[in-house]
Amino acid sequence: MNATDPVAVTRHGRVRGLREGGVLVFRGVRYGADTQTTRFARAALPAPWQDIAPATAYGAAAPQTHADEPVSEDCLFLNVWTPALDNARRPVMVYLHGGAHAHGSGSDTLYDGGNLVRRGDVVVLTLNHRLAGFGYGYFAGVGGPEESGNVGNLDICMALRWVRDNIVAFGGDPGRVMIFGQSGGGAKVVSLMAMEEARPLFHSAATMSGQHVTAIGPMNARRRAAAWMTAAGAESFASLREMPMERLVEAMGATDPIEGKGEISFASTLDHRALKRHPFHPDAPSEAAHIPLIIGNTHDETGYWLAPILKAGDTDWDNLEARVARQIVKDADPAWLVAQYRVLYPDRSAGQLLLAMSTAARSWSGHLVQAEARARQNGPTWMYQLDYPSPEAGGVLGAFHTLDIGLVFANTHLLAARTGNTPDAARLAGEMADAFIRLARAGDPNGGTLPHWPRFTLEQRATMIFDRTVRVENDPRGAERRLLAPIPYIKPGG
Numbered sequence: 001m002n003a004t005d006p007v008a009v010t011r012h013g014r015v016r017g018l019r020e021g022g023v024l025v026f027r028g029v030r031y032g033a034d035t036q037t038t039r040f041a042r043a044a045l046p047a048p049w050q051d052i053a054p055a056t057a058y059g060a061a062a063p064q065t066h067a068d069e070p071v072s073e074d075c076l077f078l079n080v081w082t083p084a085l086d087n088a089r090r091p092v093m094v095y096l097h098g099g100a101h102a103h104g105s106g107s108d109t110l111y112d113g114g115n116l117v118r119r120g121d122v123v124v125l126t127l128n129h130r131l132a133g134f135g136y137g138y139f140a141g142v143g144g145p146e147e148s149g150n151v152g153n154l155d156i157c158m159a160l161r162w163v164r165d166n167i168v169a170f171g172g173d174p175g176r177v178m179i180f181g182q183s184g185g186g187a188k189v190v191s192l193m194a195m196e197e198a199r200p201l202f203h204s205a206a207t208m209s210g211q212h213v214t215a216i217g218p219m220n221a222r223r224r225a226a227a228w229m230t231a232a233g234a235e236s237f238a239s240l241r242e243m244p245m246e247r248l249v250e251a252m253g254a255t256d257p258i259e260g261k262g263e264i265s266f267a268s269t270l271d272h273r274a275l276k277r278h279p280f281h282p283d284a285p286s287e288a289a290h291i292p293l294i295i296g297n298t299h300d301e302t303g304y305w306l307a308p309i310l311k312a313g314d315t316d317w318d319n320l321e322a323r324v325a326r327q328i329v330k331d332a333d334p335a336w337l338v339a340q341y342r343v344l345y346p347d348r349s350a351g352q353l354l355l356a357m358s359t360a361a362r363s364w365s366g367h368l369v370q371a372e373a374r375a376r377q378n379g380p381t382w383m384y385q386l387d388y389p390s391p392e393a394g395g396v397l398g399a400f401h402t403l404d405i406g407l408v409f410a411n412t413h414l415l416a417a418r419t420g421n422t423p424d425a426a427r428l429a430g431e432m433a434d435a436f437i438r439l440a441r442a443g444d445p446n447g448g449t450l451p452h453w454p455r456f457t458l459e460q461r462a463t464m465i466f467d468r469t470v471r472v473e474n475d476p477r478g479a480e481r482r483l484l485a486p487i488p489y490i491k492p493g494g
Contacts, residue, residue: 008085010166013049017080018056023114024082026170027107028059031162032076032155035130039241040137041145042154043076043130061105062131062152063245065253065263069105073134073245078127078159079106081113082171089173091440092123092163094202096156096181096188098402101267102132102252104184110417115410119430120437123172125163129155133228133252136266138221143237149221149269153191153198160201178204178440180294182405184267186210190279190370191268193288204439206294208404209301211366214278214494215268224264227257231264258493265493280366284373292380292443294436295371295456299387300355300398301363302327310396315351327358330365330487337361344479355398360480363401365489368481375458382445383456385476387467388428391420407432407466424468431470 006017006024017026030053032043059077060070083090095111097104106126113124129135135152139145147154164174179202181189186207192198193205216224232251234240240248256265268275277285306327309315315323321334328334341353348356367383374381386404389395406417410433412425419425435445435453446453451472454462461475475481 006085007052008169010169012046014052015055016052021114023117026055026080028057028077029055029080031078031159034074035076036073040139040148040151042147042151043158058107059128061128063134063249064103064131065249075128076155078125080170081117081124083117083121084171086171088171090121090123090171091176092125092167092172093440094125094163094177094179096179096185098183098185100184101136109414110405110409110411112411116433119410119433122437122440123167123170127159132266136269137225137228138269139225139237140271147274149271150274153188153195153268154274156188157198157201164201176440177202180206180436181210182208183210187212191215191275193291194277194279194285195275199288204292204443206436206439208296209298209401211363213280213366213369213489214491215270215275216494217270220258220493221269223257224266227254228252228264256493280370280373284377289377289379292439293374294382294439294445295367296384296404297364297367298399298401298403299385300359301401302358303355303397303400304402306355307397310351310355311393313351315354317350320350320354323354324357328361329492330361330484330489332361332487340483360484369489371456372458375456381456382453384464384466387465390418392418408436428466432466
C-alpha cells in the first residue's frame with residue numbers, strides 16, 4: 001500500500017485499489033454478504049465498513065467441484081478496471097464468466113479488463129456469484145426458498161444494482177451498462193434478458209457461444225435437487241441447509257439423474273417467479289426486444305471437447321458414425337448425417353466431418369434459434385461467427401469454443417488465449433474488442449475499420465465473419481442449416 005493507490009467510495013465503504021499500466025484496478029470489492037448465512041436464498045447486502053477495505057486481490061470463487069482456486073460461500077465479490085475516478089461517465093462492460101453455471105469465476109487471467117479500458121475508455125467489471133447447486137438448486141416445495149433455483153442469477157442482479165448505485169464513483173455511466181458472457185456466461189445473459197428483475201439494470205448485451213434456448217424445467221430441477229440431497233445423505237432440506245460446504249460440493253459430483261452422465265447439472269430454472277419464461281421459447285421476450293444484442297458463435301465449437309480425438313487423428317469412416325452419435329444433440333440418424341455431410345464436403349476427412357457435424361448438431365443450432373427469434377421481432381441484433389482457427393496442433397481444432405474470449409478482451413498475448421501471440425491475432429482482437437466497445441458506448445457495433453455489419457434478418461442472415469479477412473457473409477453454412485432445420489433443437493435435460 002502507498003499513498004498514491006486509488007481509493008474509491010462505495011455506498012458500503014471505501015476501497016483501495018492499484019495502478020497497473022495506466023489503469024486503476026479494484027479486485028475483490030464486496031457487493032453482497034456471506035451467502036452461508038442465506039444459503040439457497042437471496043443474498044443480503046454487505047454490512048457497511050469504516051476503514052478503507054483493500055481491493056487488491058480477487059475474492060474467493062463460489063463453491064464448485066474441481067476448483068483450481070480458493071472457494072467459499074462468502075463469494076460475492078466483483079472486480080473493476082477503470083481509466084480514472086472522475087465524472088466522465090464511461091460505458092460499463094460487465095462480463096459474466098462461463099463454466100456451465102457450475103464452474104469458474106471472474107478472476108481468470110483472460111478476463112483482465114486492462115486492454116479493453118486502454119482501447120476504448122470504458123469501465124470493465126467481472127464478478128463472482130453462486131454456482132451449481134448453491135446457485136441453482138431448486139428446493140421450492142420441499143421446504144426451501146421459492147427463488148432457490150435462480151439465486152445465482154439474483155446474485156448477478158445484486159451486482160448490477162451495485163453498478164447502478166456505485167459505478168459513477170469509478171468513472172462509469174449507470175445509464176450505459178452492457179452485459180456480455182461466453183458459454184454459461186452467455187446463457188446467463190439471455191436468462192437475464194428474460195427476467196423482469198434484471199432487464200432494467202442493463203442496456204445492451206452480447207452472448208458468445210451461449211446457445212441456451214430453454215431453462216431447466218421445474219420438475220427436472222426438483223429431480224436434480226433430490227438427487228443432490230440423496231448423494232449428500234440429507235433426509236430433508238433443513239438438514240441439507242446445515243451441512244458443511246465441503247460435503248455438498250462432493251455430492252454435486254454425483255451422476256446427473258436426467259442425462260445419466262457427468263455431474264448433477266444445475267442451471268437457470270423456470271420457477272414461474274424469478275424466471276417466468278424460457279429465454280427463447282416459444283419466442284424471444286418482447287420486453288427485451290429493444291435491447292441491442294450481439295449473438296456470436298465459433299465455427300468449430302466442439303473442437304474444444306473433441307481435442308483429444310482430433311489430435312489423435314484416428315477418426316475414420318468405420319468409427320465416424322459411432323463418434324457422431326455420442327456428440328450430437330439433435331436427434332438425427334448418424335448414418336444419414338454422415339452420408340449427407342460426405343456429399344456436402346466430399347474433400348474433407350472423417351475427422352473434419354466429425355468436427356463439422358458435432359458443431360452443427362450440438363452447439364450451432366441454439367444460436368440460430370436465438371437469432372431467428374430476435375429477427376422476427378425486428379430487435380436490434382447482430383450475429384458473428386469466429387472462423388479464425390487456433391494454431392494449436394497445427395490448426396486441427398479449428399475455431400473452437402472459448403477462442404473468442406481472448407480476442408474480445410484483446411488479451412491474445414496470453415498463452416491461455418490459445419490464439420497465438422501474432423500480429424494477425426492482435427489485429428483481429430482489435431476488431432472484435434472495438435465492436436463490443438461500440439455496442440457498449442452507442443448500442444451499435446458498427447464503426448472504425450469494421451466492414452458494415454447489417455442487422456440479422458431472416459431474409460439475408462447477414463453474419464460478420466471474424467477471420468484473417470473480416471467480412472460479412474449472408475447465411476454462412478447455409479446448406480448445413482437447411483439440412484438440419486427440420487430437426488428441432490432440444491436442450492438435454494432441460
